[in-house]
C-alpha cells in the first residue's frame with residue numbers, strides 16, 4: 001500500500017487522511033503541523049499516523065496548510081531527502097501550480113488537488129464527502145494517481161487546464177458557495193424587520209431555497225428564475241428598494257446590485273418586457 005504524509009493535518013488534511021485510511025487507500029505516515037498537539041489530535045481522529053514524523057518516507061505528500069503558509073512549507077519540503085517519483089499535492093483553491101516552484105528540478109511530481117467542499121467540521125465532513133468534486137491541476141501522472149485515490153473514497157475529479165487562472169476559478173466558487181449564506185442572512189435580517197424570528201424565517205424560506213437550488217442545478221440559472229425582476233416589474237422593485245434603504249442602506253445597495261444582475265439574467269430568459277428591465281437597470285444603477 002502506498003504511504004501518505006499530511007503536512008497541515010487540520011480540517012481538510014485530517015478529513016482526507018481519515019477517508020483514505022478507512023478505505024484502505026493509503027497507509028497514513030507522517031502528520032506534520034506547527035504544534036505537536038494538533039498533529040496528535042489529527043492522529044487520534046484518523047486512527048493512524050506519526051506525530052511530526054518524516055514526510056520524506058511517503059509516496060504521496062499532501063500539503064493542507066493555510067494558504068499564506070504554503071510557499072514556505074514547500075520551500076522547507078524541498079530541503080528534505082524526497083524519494084524520486086514522490087507525488088506532492090496541495091489542497092488550496094486560490095493557489096495554483098506556481099507555488100511548487102521551490103521543488104523545480106527535483107524528481108517529484110506535483111499537482112493541485114482542491115476538494116470543492118466546506119470542511120467546517122471534520123467528523124461531519126467524513127460522512128458527507130462522497131460525491132465531492134476535487135479539481136486537479138498538474139502533471140498527468142500525479143493527476144492520474146490522485147484521480148484513482150479520490151474515486152476510492154467516493155469523490156469525483158475534474159482536471160483543470162494548465163493555464164487556468166486560479167484567482168478567477170476560486171472567485172467563481174466563492175460567488176456561489178460563500179455568498180449564498182450571505183444572501184440568506186440578508187433575507188433573515190429583512191424578515192426580522194417585520195417581526196419574524198430567524199426560526200420562522202428559515203421555515204418560510206427553506207422549501208423555496210431548496211426548490212430553487214434544485215431548479216438552478218437541473219435547468220440552469222435563467223430557466224429557474226422567477227419573481228418581480230424576471231417579470232420586468234419595476235414598480236415592485238422600486239418599492240422594495242425604498243423600504244430596504246429606509247432600514248439599512250447596505251441592505252438596499254446589496255438588493256440593488258443583485259436586482260441589476262438579475263435584470264441581465266432576465267433579459268437572457270426573455271420573458272420580461274425590455275422597458276421593464278431597462279427601468280430596473282435604471283433604478284438599480286448606483287447614483288454618483
Ligand SMILES: NC(=O)c1ccc[n+]([C@@H]2O[C@H](COP(=O)([O-])OP(=O)(O)OC[C@H]3O[C@@H](n4cnc5c(N)ncnc54)[C@H](OP(=O)(O)O)[C@@H]3O)[C@@H](O)[C@H]2O)c1
Nearest residue numbers: 008009010011012033034035038064065069091092118119
Ligand atoms: N476549510 C475548507 O473548507 C477548505 C476547503 C477546500 C480547500 N481548503 C484549503 O485547504 C488548506 C487547509 O485548509 P484548512 O481549512 O484545513 O486549514 P486548518 O484547519 O487551519 O488547518 C491547517 C493545518 O496546517 C497546520 N499548519 C499551519 N501552518 C503550518 C506550517 N507552516 N507547517 C506545517 N503545518 C502548518 C496547522 O497546524 P497548527 O495548528 O499546528 O498550526 C493545521 O493543522 C488551505 O489551503 C485551504 O485554502 C480549505
